[in-house]
Amino acid sequence: MADSMITVFERPHSLKPVPSHFCSGCHHGTVHRLVAEALDQLELQQQTIGIASVGCSVLLYEYFDIDVVEAPHGRAPAVATGVKRVHPDSIVFTYQGDGDLAAIGTAEIIHAANRGEHLTVIFVNNTTYGMTGGQMAPTSLGGQVTTTTPYGRDLETDGNPIRMAELLALLDGTHFSARVSVDAPRRVAQAGKVIHKAFEMQKNRAGFAFVEVLAACPTNWGLSALDANERISQEMMPCFPLGTFKDLSGAQG
Amino acid sequence: MKKLVIDEEFCKGCGLCVIACPLELITVGTKVNKQGYPLAQISDANQVKCTACSACARMCPDAAISVYLPKKD
Numbered sequence: 001m002a003d004s005m006i007t008v009f010e011r012p013h014s015l016k017p018v019p020s021h022f023c024s025g026c027h028h029g030t031v032h033r034l035v036a037e038a039l040d041q042l043e044l045q046q047q048t049i050g051i052a053s054v055g056c057s058v059l060l061y062e063y064f065d066i067d068v069v070e071a072p073h074g075r076a077p078a079v080a081t082g083v084k085r086v087h088p089d090s091i092v093f094t095y096q097g098d099g100d101l102a103a104i105g106t107a108e109i110i111h112a113a114n115r116g117e118h119l120t121v122i123f124v125n126n127t128t129y130g131m132t133g134g135q136m137a138p139t140s141l142g143g144q145v146t147t148t149t150p151y152g153r154d155l156e157t158d159g160n161p162i163r164m165a166e167l168l169a170l171l172d173g174t175h176f177s178a179r180v181s182v183d184a185p186r187r188v189a190q191a192g193k194v195i196h197k198a199f200e201m202q203k204n205r206a207g208f209a210f211v212e213v214l215a216a217c218p219t220n221w222g223l224s225a226l227d228a229n230e231r232i233s234q235e236m237m238p239c240f241p242l243g244t245f246k247d248l249s250g251a252q253g
Numbered sequence: 254m255k256k257l258v259i260d261e262e263f264c265k266g267c268g269l270c271v272i273a274c275p276l277e278l279i280t281v282g283t284k285v286n287k288q289g290y291p292l293a294q295i296s297d298a299n300q301v302k303c304t305a306c307s308a309c310a311r312m313c314p315d316a317a318i319s320v321y322l323p324k325k326d
Binding site for chain 1: 262265266267268272273288290305307308312313314316318319321322323324
C-alpha cells in the first residue's frame with residue numbers, strides 16, 4: 001500500500017497468504033484469524049507450537065505460519081501436554097472441534113484441564129461433525145436434524161447438548177474458561193479479546209485456558225451462510241450462553 | 254484511493270461482510286473467482302463513503318478484506 005495510507009486492518013502475519021478449503025461462510029476461518037491476530041499482537045509466532053485435531057480444523061498446518069503437530073482424533077490435549085512439558089518455553093495451543101474435543105477426546109481434555117497443564121485450548125463448537133458429513137455431535141441441540149438423527153435429536157435417547165466451558169470451569173486445574181461467538185462484528189471483537197487473553201495467560205505461565213467459540217457450519221446445517229450465521233444467536237445462544245465462567249488471572253496478580 | 258481492498262482469490266461470496274457493513278456499502282456481485290465463488294464488491298462511489306470501521310474485515314471468515322485510511326496532512 002502507498003505511503004500515503006495508514007493500514008487499519010490487514011490479514012495477520014501468522015496466517016499464510018493462501019486461500020482456505022473451508023466452505024463459504026464457515027467460521028473456522030474467522031477463528032483462525034483471531035488466533036493468528038493474538039499471536040501477532042503478543043509476538044509469539046516464533047515460539048508457538050499448534051496442535052491440530054481431527055476434523056475440518058485438521059489442515060490448520062496449511063494456514064498457520066507456525067510449527068504444528070497433528071494429533072490422533074481427540075488426543076490433542078495429550079499431545080500438547082507432552083509438547084509443553086518438553087518445551088516449557090514454547091506457547092502450545094490446541095485447536096479442536098466439538099466432535100473431537102467433546103466426544104472422542106472428552107477424557108483427554110478433562111484430565112489436561114484437571115492437571116492444570118499450561119495450555120491454551122481453542123474449542124470450535126458448531127454442533128455437528130463437519131468433515132465427516134454432518135453427524136450428530138454431543139453438542140447438537142435438541143431437535144437438531146443431522147445425518148444420524150434424521151428426525152431430530154431426541155434428548156431422551158440421544159442425551160443432552162454438553163456445555164464444555166461450564167463443565168471445565170468446575171475443575172480446579174482450569175484457570176480460565178469462557179464462551180464467545182463470532183456471528184456479529186462486536187462479538188468477533190470480543191472473541192478476539194478473549195482469545196488474546198487466553199494466550200497472554202499462557203505467556204505469563206498462568207495455567208490452563210479454555211475458549212469455546214460458537215461457530216456456523218452452513219454446509220452441514222443445510223443453510224445459507226447468512227441463515228447459518230443467524231442460527232447462532234437464534235438457536236445456539238439460548239443453549240450455550242456466552243460469558244466467562246472462570247477467570248483466575250486477576251487472583252494471580 | 255481505495256479504503257477497502259477485497260482479495261478476489263480469498264473471497265468466497267458468503268455475504269457476511271454485506272450484513273456487517275453499517276452503511277450497507279458492500280454487495281455480492283455476479284463476477285466469480287477461479288474457485289467459482291461470486292465476489293463481494295464495493296463501488297468507487299461507496300469507497301468514498303466508507304469510514305474504514307473494519308466491521309466487514311472483522312466478519313470476513315477468509316481474511317479477504319484489508320482496510321486503509323488516507324494519511325491526514
